[in-house]
Amino acid sequence: MGAARSRHSAEAPVVGSVRRAELALxxxxxxxxxxxxxxxxxxxxxxxxxxxxxxxxxxxxxxxPSDWGxxxxxxxxxxxxxxxxxxxxxxxxVQALASSLGRDWNAALPSNGWQIxxxxxxxxxxxxxxxxxxxxxxxxxxxxxxxxxxxxEFYLLDGKKFSTSRGHAVWxxxxxxxxxxxxxxxxxxxxxxxxxxxxxxxxALRRTGKEIFQGIWLNWLDALHREIKQDxxxxxxxxxxxxxxxxxxxxxVEMYRAAMERAYSDDGFSVRRxxxxxxxxxxxxxxxxQAQDYA
Numbered sequence: 510m511g512a513a514r515s516r517h518s519a520e521a522p523v524v525g526s527v528r529r530a531e532l533a534l535x536x537x538x539x540x541x542x543x544x545x546x547x548x549x550x551x552x553x554x555x556x557x558x559x560x561x562x563x564x565x566x567x568x569x570x571x572x573x574p575s576d577w578g579x580x581x582x583x584x585x586x587x588x589x590x591x592x593x594x595x596x597x598x599x600x601x602x603v604q605a606l607a608s609s610l611g612r613d614w615n616a617a618l619p620s621n622g623w624q625i626x627x628x629x630x631x632x633x634x635x636x637x638x639x640x641x642x643x644x645x646x647x648x649x650x651x652x653x654x655x656x657x658x659x660x661x662e663f664y665l666l667d668g669k670k671f672s673t674s675r676g677h678a679v680w681x682x683x684x685x686x687x688x689x690x691x692x693x694x695x696x697x698x699x700x701x702x703x704x705x706x707x708x709x710x711x712x713a714l715r716r717t718g719k720e721i722f723q724g725i726w727l728n729w730l731d732a733l734h735r736e737i738k739q740d741x742x743x744x745x746x747x748x749x750x751x752x753x754x755x756x757x758x759x760x761x762v763e764m765y766r767a768a769m770e771r772a773y774s775d776d777g778f779s780v781r782r783x784x785x786x787x788x789x790x791x792x793x794x795x796x797x798x799q800a801q802d803y804a
């Protein structure tokens with residue numbers, strides 16, 4: 510850094526050196542590669558790993574001078590870097606979960622039967638998908654961790670990165686209320702940055718609420734509720750004999766159910782696809798209902 514200065518003092522920073530514990534990550538590349546392929550890591554993470562390997566030797570400090578954190582054994586005046594500490598924090602969370610379920614899982618003896626699922630933004634990919642597997646291989650050489658990685662790209666606001674420090678953000682209290690929470694959830698699902706950056710605008714959120722949620726979903730449900738209440742005393746009537754059109758529609762409902770199940774599964778996880786399926790399902794219901802009005 511050139512002309513570095515502190516915000517806490519007018520004194521010039523002290524330049525010096527310190528010995529820190531490091532992990533030579535290049536020694537772990539084979540284990541990382543094996544792990545990512547077995548985990549079915551997204552292409553975006555595989556590309557990050559390929560670019561890392563091109564750098565050749567690459568050491569990651571895992572301790573640093575501080576009095577805040579877990580003391581680093583053998584390194585006086587230093588603590589364990591929080592990012593490397595977090596890798597093992599996950600295992601202790603698994604152990605804590607086990608105690609509430611009456612299981613005997615042990616963080617110090619991780620099992621090959623565990624399935625861990627990580628959700629994170631792409632800017633955390635190095636830690637989650639490259640550093641943590643390397644640390645696990647160093648500490649638990651006989652453990653083969655099974656980890657799934659679900660990654661978000663950056664979600665922009667009006668075409669620019671969210672920044673709370675610059676006030677470029679949307680605060681929850683501005684858009685969230687008991688009446689709007691479902692609209693916000695639907696819109697975020699439809700625009701989730703999966704595999705690409707996407708953009709949030711308040712105008713687009715309002716359109717989702719007006720044109721999709723109110724204009725289609727609630728109008729359909731309100732009309733259906735009124736009909737059941739007025740014509741059938743508030744009880745859903747028996748469908749009677751099904752026509753070929755009814756059976757065809759039921760088959761479409763089953764297709765949507767299977768697609769939603771897939772969108773929320775570990776292998777095919779996609780909130781954006783689930784939200785789109787929900788919208789398509791409701792539109793099909795509206796079309797089917799309109800066709801049945803003649804009866």
